[in-house]
Amino acid sequence: MYKNLSKLDWDKIKEILSQFVYSQGAKEKSLTLEPIFSYEKAINSQEKAKFLWNLIEKGIHFEIPSLQSLGILFDKAKKRGFFLSKDLCQIKLWLSSIRKYSNLLKNSPFHNLINIWEKISYFENNLENILNCENGEIKDTASYELFLIRKKIKEQQEMIREKLERIKESLNKKGYLQENLIMKRDGRYVLPVKVEYKNKIKGILQSVSQSGATVFIEPAGIIPLVNELEELQWKEEKEVLKILKEISEELLKESIYFYELEKEFIEFEISLAKANFGRIYKGIFPKLKREGEIKFYSAIHPLLILKKQKDPSQKIVYNDFIIEKGLLITGPNLGGKTVSLKTIGLLTLMAQTGFLIPSSFAEVPVFSKIFIDLGEEQDILEGESSFSSHLKNLKKILEEANEKTLVLLDEPGKGTNPEEGSALISAILSELLNKNTKVILTTHSQILKSLALKLKDLKIATMEYDLEKMEPTYKLIYGICGSSFAFELAKKLGFDPQILQKAEEFIERKEYQQLERILNKEREKLKNLQEEIKAKIQDLIKKEKELEEKKKEFEKIYLEKLENQLNEWQKEFKDFLKRFECGSSSGFKKVYREFNEFINKKLKSVKPISREDIKEGDLVYVKPFAREGIVVKVKDDVVEVKLGTLKLTLSKKNIIKISQMRNLSSFPLLSKTQLEYIKNSIDKKENREIQKIEVNLLGFRVDEALIEVERAINKAFLKGIKKIYIIHGHGTGKLRDTIRKYLNTHPLIKNFEVAPIYEGGNGVTIAYIQDKN
Known part of the structure; x- marks a missing residue:
């Protein structure tokens, strides 16, 4: 199944993907990446890429260094017995690179990576203590013994240099030296001596220059010192090896975690590469589903976008690809049939493997198998023809295809x-459709075109071709059986008309030719109908705009009239305010009564709410209780409203829909200042006549006490009494807490408070009753 994926440009996609990864293992994995054919794995892969894509969109930049394969490093160390210092620096780089993003990835689809890293992250500090990764060497402080050895080495080197310096100056004064320099040959300190003076100097001849004019002699006076230095260097190497073996032993004990770490990191890096690759062509994440139609809207092959970016003069065309069960693509050669077939196949593979795809919208069912029969399959070595090779593929497809399979066939049946x-x-196509297999094929065959007109599950489409310009438009048009345009193209190219006429005579009796003529007539009718519908739609849009303008005009007139009427009411009401401000107590009652009559009279002139205006679930204002409630049930002119824990049956006259109240709120009868003034004045006058009710609940059970409280509240509301003193005592506090909880949700209670100390303190609760409207 995988061997033909290269024909869908899958290998090219992998090659581009590899350019977005940096670790050795991720590069190898990206180049051998296989598509996902499991719904659960496809969802998981997409979630990982989507998570990183979202982080990138927020401005987070991931910097991944070039990392050697941990697996290879550990395999070599196992054979060698220890890690080299440069290998340890690579391991430290791995750990530090993951640490940079550990907080971002901890609670993410990559939590496994961080969980493994946390188990071995301490090695980063251990390696930091012994390694100097700038020069790839073990630090002097890696052990006390190494520190002492290297100190002695430095002292020994200084002694050698000082002695050499004295010898050099002495010999240079005598004119024995070719140059006044101290040099090294094969790790030994030497002086460049003129060849004629070589016997004048005691020492060992280490080498001779190419010209033979200079000999390089190690003075005898420093040989014991150099030998001691070499012994110290041998001890240094031995101590370094000891340190390397100790840390290597610790690392190798945890090798399983490092292998798993690399595996998880490769998954992270490839997911990051998918996100970064998708940003290049501005792709989207498709909706993945278990079954259903393939839908790619305004989609294109990703390699065509990349080609366009390199060469802006390239023309690219976006198409909609919609496959219910089967799709037959027709059209001329070089018209884009095969490209469309490959685009559908490649986008499907990319979608279910976690890639973003170049499309404005996409829905893709995850397939368990994708079969491809594309291009030439001839095998000369096997003595196999192209057609027989295709037949083998088709036989395999027939045997293995099911409802979870996508089959892509490019001009099947050719070669015979x-x-x-x-x-x-x-016959094969009918069998595949009976199995509910998704099938997409391209063809020039008139027989297959005729079949598409008979099979309801096989839709037909054509690649558009501009005969005037003699070039393809690469647009896929559905519902049309396209021609190969062989005769038309031949005519345009100047073929003899007699030859073309004879050619037409050869096929005019064929059934499919007659069907094509019928189809072309229907196509013309459809085109005319489309033009007619388009014109009518434009006319409807124009009329809709005219109606909308008239609506706005009427609304403006209505609002102006409403505002004028409300202004008149406001003027009339100012008279009440003047009389109210200077009225006595009895005058106040008269004004208050006239005020109610005035309001009722004006409200009656407002159009009442129709029966349809109020329905179940509406938020309404209940006038008798001055509270908001929710409509539970509506029957004729009666509604059931829920107020907190209470359910009330009311007439529609006693409720107002909240939305209508808000609509009228922009035209108030009184200003906010005036309403506050009336409210405060009424409160002052009525406060003189406030009475109170006391409810003594001492000795009552909780359920009995709540009944008494409810009676007192109803009595107070009906009589216009503003507050109730509820005596519940201190006790355990259970009765007090239950009563206060009850008061807190009661629709007739405005608020409540603890009584002052001189009236009972925390043993008494004062409840304030809502005003009657």
Whole structure:
């Protein structure tokens, strides 16, 4: 199943993906990446790429260094017995690179990576203590013994240099030296001596220059010192090896975690590469589903976008690809049939493997298998023809295809007798559709085109071709059986008309030719109908705009009239205010009564709410209780309203829909200042006549006490009494807490408070009753 994926440009996609990864293992993995054919794994892969894509969109930049494969490093260390210092620096780089993003990835689809890293992260500090990764060497402080050895080495080197310096100056004064320099040959300190003076100097001849004019002699006076230095260096190497073996032993004990760490990190890096790759062509994450139609809207092959970016003069065309069960793509050669077929196949593979895809919208069912029969399959070595090779593929497809399979066929049936080949493909195609297999194929065959007109599950489409310009438009048009345009193209190219006429006579009796003529007539009718519908739609849009303008005009007139009427009411009401401000107590009652009559009279002139205006679930204002409630049930002119824990049956006259109240709120009868003034004045006058009710609940059970409280509240509300003193005592506090909880949700209670100390303190609760409207 995988061997033909290269024909869908899958290998090219992998090659580009590899350019977005940096670790050795991720590069190898990206180049051998296989598509996902499991719904659960596809969802998981997409979630990982989407998580990183969202972080990138927020401005987070991931910097991944070039990392050697941990698996290879550990395999070599196991054979060698220890890690080299440069290998340890690579391991330290791995740990530090993951640490940078550990907080971002901890609670993410990559939590496994961080969980493994946390188990071995301490090695980063251990390696930091012994390694100097700038020069790739073990630090002097890696052990006390190493510190002492290297100190002695430095002292020994200084002694050698000082002695050499004295010898050099002495010999240079005598004119024995070719140059006044101290040099090294094969790790030994030497002086460049003129060849004629070589016997004048005691020492060991280490080498001779190419010209023979200079000999390099190690003075005898420093040989014991150099030998001691070499012994110290041997001890240094031995101590370094000891340190390397100790840390290597610790690392190798935890090798399983490092292998798992690399595996998880490769998954992270490839997911990051998918997100970064998708940003290049501005892709989207498709909706993945278990079954259903393939839908790619305004989609294109990603390699065409990349080609366009390199060469802006390239023309690219976006198409909609919609496959319910089967799709037959027709059209001329070089018209884009095969490109469309490959685009559908590649986008499907990318979608279910976690890639973003170049499309404005996409829905893709995750397939368990994708079969491809594309291009030439001839095998000369096996003595196999192209057609027989195709037949082998088709046989395999028939045996293994099911409802979870996508089959892509490019001009099947070619390479043999056209009619026999087309007939065979027709039978295979019918069988695949009966299995509910998704099938997409391209063809020039008239027999297959005729079949598409008979099979309801096989939709037909064509690649558009501009005959005037003699070039393809690469647009895929559905519902049309396209021609190969062989005669038209031949005519344009100047073929003899007699030859073309004879050619037409050869096929005019064929059933499919007659069907194509009928189809072309229907196509013309459809085109005219489309133009007619388009014109009517434009006319409807124009009329809709005119109606909308008239609506706005009427609304403006209505609002102006409403505002004028409300202004008149406001003027009339100012008279009440003047009389109210200077009125006595009895005058106040008269004004208050007139005020109610005035309001009722004006409200009656407002159009009442129709029965349809109020429905179940509406938020309404209940006038008698001055509270908001929710409509539970509506029957004729009666509604059931829920107020907190209470359910009330009321007439529609006693409620107002909240939305209507808000609509009228922009035209108040009184200003906010005036309403506050009236409210405060009424409160002052009525406060003189406030009475109170006391409810003594001492000795009552909780359920009995709540009954008494409810009676007192109803009595106070009906009589217009503003507050109730509820005596519940201190006790355990259970009765007090239950009563206060009850008061807190009661629709007739405005608020409540603890009584002052001189009236009972925390043993008494004062409840304030809502005003009657």
